[in-house]
Amino acid sequence: MSVSSLFVLIILGVVAAFYFSRTRSLNLARGLGGIKNLHSLPVYYGIQAALWCALPCILLLCVWTIFDDAIIRSMVVQYLPAEQQNLPKAEQALLLSSIENLANGVNLSNAGQFQDIADRINSLRSISNMALTVLLFCAIIATGAWGWFKVKPQYRARNGVERVFMLSLLGCSTLAIFTTVGIVFSVLFESIRFFNIVPVHEFVLGTQWSPQLSIREDQVGSSGAFGAVPLFTGTLLISTIAMIVAVPTGLMTAIYLSEYASSRVRLVVKPLLEILAGIPTVVYGFFAALTIAPMIKSGLHGLGFDLAFLGVSFGPLEVSGESALAAGLVMGVMIIPFVSSLSDDVINAVPQSLRDGAYGLGSTQSETMKNVIFPAALPGIVGAILLAVSRAIGETMIVVMAVGTAARLTFNPLESVTTVTVQMTTLLIGDHEFDSAKTLAAFALGLVLFIITLGLNFFALRIVKKYREQYD
Amino acid sequence: MTDKPLKTIDRVNRTLGKRHRAEKRFRLYGMLSIGFGLLCVLFLFTNIIGKGLNGFTYHFLELQVELDRETLEITDITNENQILAANYSGVVKRSVYEFFEAQGRKNKASARKLIATEGTGYILQGRLKENAEDLVDTQTTVWALVDDKVDFYLKRLGDPGEPGKHEFNEQQLQWIHEAVEAGKLKRKINWAFFNAGDSAHSEEAGIRGAVMGSFYLLLVTFCLSFPIGVSAAIYLEEYAPKNKWTDLIEVNINNLAAVPSIIFGLLGLAIFLAFFGLPRSTPLVGGFVLSLMTLPTIIISSRAAIKAVPPSIRQAAYGLGASKMQVTLHHVLPLAMPGMLTGTIIGLAQALGESAPLLMIGMAAFIPEIPAGVTDPATALPMQIFQWFRNADAGFNEKASAAILILLVFLIIMNALAVWARRRLERRW
Amino acid sequence: MNTNVMTETAGDIVAENKPVTADTIAEQNADAYETVGNAFCDQAKMSMRNVNVFYDEKQAIYDVNLDIGTNEVVAMIGPSGCGKSTFLRCLNRMNDTIDICRVEGQFYLEDQDINDKKMDVVPLRARVGMVFQKPNPFPKSIYDNVAYGPRIHGLADRRSDLDEIVENSLQKAGLWAEVKDRLHQPGTGLSGGQQQRLCIARTIAVSPEVILMDEPCSALDPIATAKIEELIDELSQNYTIAIVTHSMQQAARVSHRTAYFHLGKLIEVNETEKVFTNPDHELTEAYITGRFG
Amino acid sequence: MNTNVMTETAGDIVAENKPVTADTIAEQNADAYETVGNAFCDQAKMSMRNVNVFYDEKQAIYDVNLDIGTNEVVAMIGPSGCGKSTFLRCLNRMNDTIDICRVEGQFYLEDQDINDKKMDVVPLRARVGMVFQKPNPFPKSIYDNVAYGPRIHGLADRRSDLDEIVENSLQKAGLWAEVKDRLHQPGTGLSGGQQQRLCIARTIAVSPEVILMDEPCSALDPIATAKIEELIDELSQNYTIAIVTHSMQQAARVSHRTAYFHLGKLIEVNETEKVFTNPDHELTEAYITGRFG
Amino acid sequence: MDKLNIDRHISQQYNSALDDLKKEFLEMGGVVEKQIIDAVQSVAEADVDTAQKVLTTEQDVDAREMAIDDLCTQIIARRQPTASDLRLVMSVSKSTRDLERIGDEASKIAKMAIAISESDDVPHGFSELRNLGRQVHDVVDMTLTAFARYDVDLAVEVVSKDKVIDREYDTAMRELITYMMEDPRNISRSMNVIWALRALERIGDHASNISEQIIYLVKGLDVRHQSADEMVQQLNQE
Amino acid sequence: MDKLNIDRHISQQYNSALDDLKKEFLEMGGVVEKQIIDAVQSVAEADVDTAQKVLTTEQDVDAREMAIDDLCTQIIARRQPTASDLRLVMSVSKSTRDLERIGDEASKIAKMAIAISESDDVPHGFSELRNLGRQVHDVVDMTLTAFARYDVDLAVEVVSKDKVIDREYDTAMRELITYMMEDPRNISRSMNVIWALRALERIGDHASNISEQIIYLVKGLDVRHQSADEMVQQLNQE
Numbered sequence A: 001m002s003v004s005s006l007f008v009l010i011i012l013g014v015v016a017a018f019y020f021s022r023t024r025s026l027n028l029a030r031g032l033g034g035i036k037n038l039h040s041l042p043v044y045y046g047i048q049a050a051l052w053c054a055l056p057c058i059l060l061l062c063v064w065t066i067f068d069d070a071i072i073r074s075m076v077v078q079y080l081p082a083e084q085q086n087l088p089k090a091e092q093a094l095l096l097s098s099i100e101n102l103a104n105g106v107n108l109s110n111a112g113q114f115q116d117i118a119d120r121i122n123s124l125r126s127i128s129n130m131a132l133t134v135l136l137f138c139a140i141i142a143t144g145a146w147g148w149f150k151v152k153p154q155y156r157a158r159n160g161v162e163r164v165f166m167l168s169l170l171g172c173s174t175l176a177i178f179t180t181v182g183i184v185f186s187v188l189f190e191s192i193r194f195f196n197i198v199p200v201h202e203f204v205l206g207t208q209w210s211p212q213l214s215i216r217e218d219q220v221g222s223s224g225a226f227g228a229v230p231l232f233t234g235t236l237l238i239s240t241i242a243m244i245v246a247v248p249t250g251l252m253t254a255i256y257l258s259e260y261a262s263s264r265v266r267l268v269v270k271p272l273l274e275i276l277a278g279i280p281t282v283v284y285g286f287f288a289a290l291t292i293a294p295m296i297k298s299g300l301h302g303l304g305f306d307l308a309f310l311g312v313s314f315g316p317l318e319v320s321g322e323s324a325l326a327a328g329l330v331m332g333v334m335i336i337p338f339v340s341s342l343s344d345d346v347i348n349a350v351p352q353s354l355r356d357g358a359y360g361l362g363s364t365q366s367e368t369m370k371n372v373i374f375p376a377a378l379p380g381i382v383g384a385i386l387l388a389v390s391r392a393i394g395e396t397m398i399v400v401m402a403v404g405t406a407a408r409l410t411f412n413p414l415e416s417v418t419t420v421t422v423q424m425t426t427l428l429i430g431d432h433e434f435d436s437a438k439t440l441a442a443f444a445l446g447l448v449l450f451i452i453t454l455g456l457n458f459f460a461l462r463i464v465k466k467y468r469e470q471y472d
Numbered sequence B: 001m002t003d004k005p006l007k008t009i010d011r012v013n014r015t016l017g018k019r020h021r022a023e024k025r026f027r028l029y030g031m032l033s034i035g036f037g038l039l040c041v042l043f044l045f046t047n048i049i050g051k052g053l054n055g056f057t058y059h060f061l062e063l064q065v066e067l068d069r070e071t072l073e074i075t076d077i078t079n080e081n082q083i084l085a086a087n088y089s090g091v092v093k094r095s096v097y098e099f100f101e102a103q104g105r106k107n108k109a110s111a112r113k114l115i116a117t118e119g120t121g122y123i124l125q126g127r128l129k130e131n132a133e134d135l136v137d138t139q140t141t142v143w144a145l146v147d148d149k150v151d152f153y154l155k156r157l158g159d160p161g162e163p164g165k166h167e168f169n170e171q172q173l174q175w176i177h178e179a180v181e182a183g184k185l186k187r188k189i190n191w192a193f194f195n196a197g198d199s200a201h202s203e204e205a206g207i208r209g210a211v212m213g214s215f216y217l218l219l220v221t222f223c224l225s226f227p228i229g230v231s232a233a234i235y236l237e238e239y240a241p242k243n244k245w246t247d248l249i250e251v252n253i254n255n256l257a258a259v260p261s262i263i264f265g266l267l268g269l270a271i272f273l274a275f276f277g278l279p280r281s282t283p284l285v286g287g288f289v290l291s292l293m294t295l296p297t298i299i300i301s302s303r304a305a306i307k308a309v310p311p312s313i314r315q316a317a318y319g320l321g322a323s324k325m326q327v328t329l330h331h332v333l334p335l336a337m338p339g340m341l342t343g344t345i346i347g348l349a350q351a352l353g354e355s356a357p358l359l360m361i362g363m364a365a366f367i368p369e370i371p372a373g374v375t376d377p378a379t380a381l382p383m384q385i386f387q388w389f390r391n392a393d394a395g396f397n398e399k400a401s402a403a404i405l406i407l408l409v410f411l412i413i414m415n416a417l418a419v420w421a422r423r424r425l426e427r428r429w
Numbered sequence C, D: 001m002n003t004n005v006m007t008e009t010a011g012d013i014v015a016e017n018k019p020v021t022a023d024t025i026a027e028q029n030a031d032a033y034e035t036v037g038n039a040f041c042d043q044a045k046m047s048m049r050n051v052n053v054f055y056d057e058k059q060a061i062y063d064v065n066l067d068i069g070t071n072e073v074v075a076m077i078g079p080s081g082c083g084k085s086t087f088l089r090c091l092n093r094m095n096d097t098i099d100i101c102r103v104e105g106q107f108y109l110e111d112q113d114i115n116d117k118k119m120d121v122v123p124l125r126a127r128v129g130m131v132f133q134k135p136n137p138f139p140k141s142i143y144d145n146v147a148y149g150p151r152i153h154g155l156a157d158r159r160s161d162l163d164e165i166v167e168n169s170l171q172k173a174g175l176w177a178e179v180k181d182r183l184h185q186p187g188t189g190l191s192g193g194q195q196q197r198l199c200i201a202r203t204i205a206v207s208p209e210v211i212l213m214d215e216p217c218s219a220l221d222p223i224a225t226a227k228i229e230e231l232i233d234e235l236s237q238n239y240t241i242a243i244v245t246h247s248m249q250q251a252a253r254v255s256h257r258t259a260y261f262h263l264g265k266l267i268e269v270n271e272t273e274k275v276f277t278n279p280d281h282e283l284t285e286a287y288i289t290g291r292f293g
Numbered sequence E, F: 001m002d003k004l005n006i007d008r009h010i011s012q013q014y015n016s017a018l019d020d021l022k023k024e025f026l027e028m029g030g031v032v033e034k035q036i037i038d039a040v041q042s043v044a045e046a047d048v049d050t051a052q053k054v055l056t057t058e059q060d061v062d063a064r065e066m067a068i069d070d071l072c073t074q075i076i077a078r079r080q081p082t083a084s085d086l087r088l089v090m091s092v093s094k095s096t097r098d099l100e101r102i103g104d105e106a107s108k109i110a111k112m113a114i115a116i117s118e119s120d121d122v123p124h125g126f127s128e129l130r131n132l133g134r135q136v137h138d139v140v141d142m143t144l145t146a147f148a149r150y151d152v153d154l155a156v157e158v159v160s161k162d163k164v165i166d167r168e169y170d171t172a173m174r175e176l177i178t179y180m181m182e183d184p185r186n187i188s189r190s191m192n193v194i195w196a197l198r199a200l201e202r203i204g205d206h207a208s209n210i211s212e213q214i215i216y217l218v219k220g221l222d223v224r225h226q227s228a229d230e231m232v233q234q235l236n237q238e
């Protein structure tokens, strides 16, 4: 039987185990004069039996399906002709997989001469499948029966079920740690390899960024400059522009909505603004590249012209088609609801009693806001802003779409700059050698980005905590 | 104190005017901010909708096509291979020449360039596949796709500078306008856009593949992240003892929530593709990556939802002798469910619009086929938008706008779902 | 629901053997009624006349007339939901913050009608301060909490004046000795009772003429409560105080006169001794002796 | 802070003229002490022996010995933070839910030591029910609120059994008449006092032997409070009740014996009449007459 | 009809505590009333046994007084009574003392009865004694009824009746003194009658005190140290 | 030193209310004491003016009694006293009645003084009267001191002294009766002396009652209707 039908079989067994054990416990209860004389409710006996049945059987199924191919493979190796047996490991593996393909009925690599081995594989496979089916069948019955027999009035079924429940929850919660570890590992090794090629100081302090397109491994490092400073200044520039737009607007919006606006206005305006947060970044990128950047360009050209016309000695402003300003502005707009929604939540979380206290003393609304609510909400607001900053730093698509890849060390918002994330995508997109310095550089950039945002978030959490300790 | 001590109320009145003015100013700033925000929304939407709607329509030319065997190069109607490989462009071209009454090589070439012959051929191929016997050797009417340049030109007829006009010679322009006036060249909804996969030709490119890709992505993401996220949240809020280990988990989750999405792309690239060797460009891997990315969002919002369940409810249940699992499943979970679901849907909406990590795992590849499962190579809506955007062809840009509209509709639907779920589940006792 | 039950029994007490239905109660409510006892004062600091308060359509206060004398402590008692808080919050226009609340009637603070729409609430609230049910110190230092009011109202020209105001207020609130060494630590770090005294100090700091208190001890334990009560007594030397309380005993302990509210009506106002030994109205008697419900 | 103040005065009262410093207090705390009055019973339902409770390093309860008699109402009073709630929560192991809390000593429910680590708390809590400070009905219907306990403990095999349990419990809690027509409406829609009675009904529904109440009326108004007190009195016919209360008057009204806690020590246990007319210990006297602080 | 609504509290326990208090008080009143009847009878009929009975009852009355006082204290400590409840407790607490004193006076009469019975012949003043005794008993009875019914009018009547008793006592006293002066040998025996008369007069005074407490209880007015007329006037003012 | 710590409440108002109560009570005690002295003096010196003064003071005493009772009621209503505070209020409320009665008895003596003064010659029993008067005054003084100091020992002493007074009263009474028998013309005048003696004896009893209340107040023990020995025994048991 196929794996999926075996799986269905297990499920059937589990359901049966549940049902019969539950019924058994109910019968026992009737004999004892009521369910209250059992240690646990009948449903727990059912679940306990079901777990007893499900866990070993699924384990068996998994282990078997994972290992059977490998075992069969090692079994067929001996049937290969002697010269093939002595092949290097990699080539042997290649050969074996082509034989397996043959067994599956796909003859891609003309491995026709191994038809007999393919047949053998097929027969081994069917034996294995038979064995698995029989074994699983027995296992289901055995574990189910075992669970059924364990149903006794004093049996602590509930406690057992709860243990399993708890352990599975624990397992889920550790996934976050694995993710972090995964991230670190996935960027760390590549980065180390990169730093073997390009020294760290060169990467961190260098002001030239021009990763040479390299096709072959032996070209690596021979040319190209991997100085990341322009990338970081670019990132900084764009993020700064974004925050300049987003923070005041977002904050004032939050304040107005939570303190001044009538409930009807809030009901309409808040979701409207939240739409801004929900729009995918590609859309913003699209918007920035196709609408804002041309607008800025033409707008500022006009401005430059006007100024010149007035006799001021400005030449027409040199505006690049892909300016940091466009990306920054759009990113700022995107982040507004980020700041406003989070701040709004924080401001609303300030207890009404504080407001009452301030009004009761004769404060005006803005005084209440500035002197009482804002300080009380500050840790939350700072947290919100820092989260927004890290969002801005990590933002990819807007910059990819609206800003060029020209790594320029400048703080002029009208010039084209590039950012860390943009470089990562351009370096990785497409099918390059996985080992080229160019690809590896992306991982190094990733590592640095990770460290920066980590630091930023750590900082944010610390701030929030510190203030909270003081004011709660 | 001054020589003449003031009464409290006099002192209060002294500064009153100034305070009220400050109040008015403050309020003004707030209104300006909101105005700015709303303006942005308005601008963004009019812009996107204005651009996007064009993408759903296309210009078609009503052509009479003679489907004779010879030109089609079909000998046996029952042979499917022959029908598939028939020379449809030939008959289309012939009809085009006839339609424009084009003579001479140069004129014929000009006429041919006005029509997307291959695309039109596909339409004919589709018809013949269904019913070759009745159609072969008859004349049939087909709305032929015009060339994307024609479409571009026609859609912008009123615009200043007549964009796209320079692509055509006098003759072509004359033909086009004649056809339009004769009512033969019409702007119609381009159904192919909804039904087809990606294509190298903008007039044939459709969104279906990306939509299905996104759907599978979300399916995988939801199936993984919701149960895991909720479980983790429950563990952390209800079970976890307060120690170094749980602190570590907590700090981790908070950090992950703010890690740039592109880093998750790197993770997917290095772990799922390079280490586990899972197939590239598949919704499965994309789903894994997006799950990891949305997990912190889900965990954090679920934890907030669990935290919002008043401890008094738990105490009440404990006091009655409920076990921890019973307390959690009977009381905490149902009460936290609306919050968890909203958090999840918001997380999924984010995942839906997410593109940077997908770039990393190759979901930006050109994939014309419509995926039939989670292990088929696929692309996703934002990826499709990105790709079309980067294509120099103006037709693709229009498609990108249309795809954006579709994506936004998706998002709005999901957000509505979140609101609905919240309303539905949140029992206002 | 509770109110219903109460109403029933209240009715019983009024018209002894006659069974009282919801209808007759409704009738009663619609009727004009007269407050028994002694609702007026010669030296009134605040005078309320014909006060009616509505929440949307629902009337919460019916035609109340009451004076609060200078340097007098008036306690307001009554069953839950009878409108005590609503009435109190009218006295410094705190009801303005509730959209659906509509207040009718005249409220004189000395000679000024404070319910006038043109009245500026900012100086009003400086004159009529308020202390709330739950202690609500601002998340600032103790000093800043007390200095807040004087600062926003510009009551102190120099730092030293401010210091003086803060010290005086804390002295009057009986908190100086306990906090003088930690004026710059957060006010939220104090115990509940101290927090409430801090809130009182904060209110005193703007030298109000009237202090309103809405169940100021309901979140406190008996010892802290006793201290606040003691403080109220001391404050009544210089301030006019109106206090809402759920605890009849507290009303008995701290007030000079006691006003009994019932379903939005002011049933009886009398000297506190009289109310608690020999009230004039059966409803008052029923409430203070625990015969409702 | 508050505690300090109290301690000082408490010290004053014990050793009248000698000024008491923090040191002597610490000494006192370290000393063994003896509970005055009459902490033991013949027919004890629960017996606590040598109870010490720690929060991390901080000791919250010092060597307390107390019996609670069958069908007796024991009130626990004392200044805020003296450990009343902590002690009460030991009686059904609710302290298990606090990680840092460590409980030492023997707690006998009849003959069983419930502080045994191997003891399963689920059946224990079915025998020793608890009612909390704030009414906390589940956000379910009234019926489901009451039926929840019987359901999880499998007390009813049939629907009709469950109906009966629900009705009986609501009857006993004096709520049946008020809610019988709306059993399937949400429990949270009731008034505060009714909610608290619902919580009591919910507790009764699992037929506990002992009911613990931690300030069950502190969130209620006087009328609802009176009803709950009345209910407690009726329940004491069939149940053993331990009640923590901040209101000395409440302790005086509802309890048979009163236990006075002070800084984690059980200072005095006596018949309630005795405690409130002529307590044995000076600290008790100082507390109930309002001489602390 | 119970105007004070003692049984209308939310707390049944409170109801029953107040009810107990009232019942105990009336019971004690009953015992004391019986004492008066017995005492007067024992004097009139020189019945030593009855007199002895009165003397033994005295201890019961004392115990009851203490019990009632205890009850009052407990109600105050446990229930914090206010208004009418408080007045009830306070007036019972005051009146119980009067009842106890009435019992004391009755015992005194009983003692006289024993003393008188030791001599053979009937001293002068017996008829007056019996007459006064009947009136005093009536007054006490009225007082208890007034208390049971919270009847202010009856209480006022008691006060005015007490004035009548006082006058009769004066007359009897003058007569007895005249008699003593006529026959000095009888002085010591007559003195006994005088003490008995005096005791009856005091009983009337105590009944009047209790009635004043009843008025306080029902109306909240302290009418002590006033004449009956003043009292009526003040009550009408209300 | 104030063992009951009346001035230790958190509430200053409560302190001062209890303090007022105590002060008022002691003041009333002072007035009454003065009444006794004056009354005895008026009898002894046939001083009608002093007697008249005693009679006028009577109204003051009545007013004080009512004021103190009112104060007690108010304290109970406003302060819900418990334990020693409650005992203080209750015992003052009981004792004030005794003080008032002492005042009454003093007035009676004063009335006798006026009656006696109308005749010229000094009746028998004057020396006894003066003697008893001094002792009774001592006892009342001791009682008030005991109350002021919450001195249980002194209170017990009062109770035992009262027994002595009773004995002396008996002796004086017997003597007077003998004298009356000897000289029946004097009966009516002697009767006045008898009433005065009797009043003094009652004053002693009332002082004893107050002392019992002091013991209750300080110790929480109800020692009424007990002999001094029993009392001491019970106090020692504590």
Ligand SMILES: Nc1ncnc2c1ncn2[C@@H]1O[C@H](COP(=O)(O)OP(=O)(O)OP(=O)(O)O)[C@@H](O)[C@H]1O
Pocket (backbone or CB within 6 Å): C055, C060, C078, C079, C080, C081, C082, C083, C084, C085, C086, C087, C098, C100, C246, D221
């Ligand atoms: N914001 C509001 N909106 C609508 N109705 C309200 C509002 N606040 C109070 N009410 C209603 O007005 C009436 C009086 O309420 P108020 O709060 O003044 O009563 P209260 O006497 O203070 O009661 P409590 O003792 O419970 O504080 C109640 O019936 C209440 O339901």
Ligand SMILES: Nc1ncnc2c1ncn2[C@@H]1O[C@H](COP(=O)(O)OP(=O)(O)OP(=O)(O)O)[C@@H](O)[C@H]1O
Pocket (backbone or CB within 6 Å): C221, D055, D060, D078, D079, D080, D081, D082, D083, D084, D085, D086, D087, D098, D100, D246
């Ligand atoms: N979860 C906890 N963690 C640490 N310390 C605690 C905790 N709960 C209580 N304590 C401490 O234990 C002591 C006793 O607390 P408990 O809550 O039992 O007092 P309480 O008498 O019930 O006071 P209250 O009347 O304010 O409820 C206090 O000093 C308190 O600070």
Ligand SMILES: [Mg+2]
Pocket (backbone or CB within 6 Å): C084, C085, C086, C244
């Ligand atoms: Mg209120």
Ligand SMILES: [Mg+2]
Pocket (backbone or CB within 6 Å): D084, D085, D086, D214, D244
């Ligand atoms: Mg507690």
Ligand SMILES: O=P([O-])([O-])[O-]
Pocket (backbone or CB within 6 Å): E101, E202, F101, F202
């Ligand atoms: O006790 P009396 O003196 O009033 O009879």
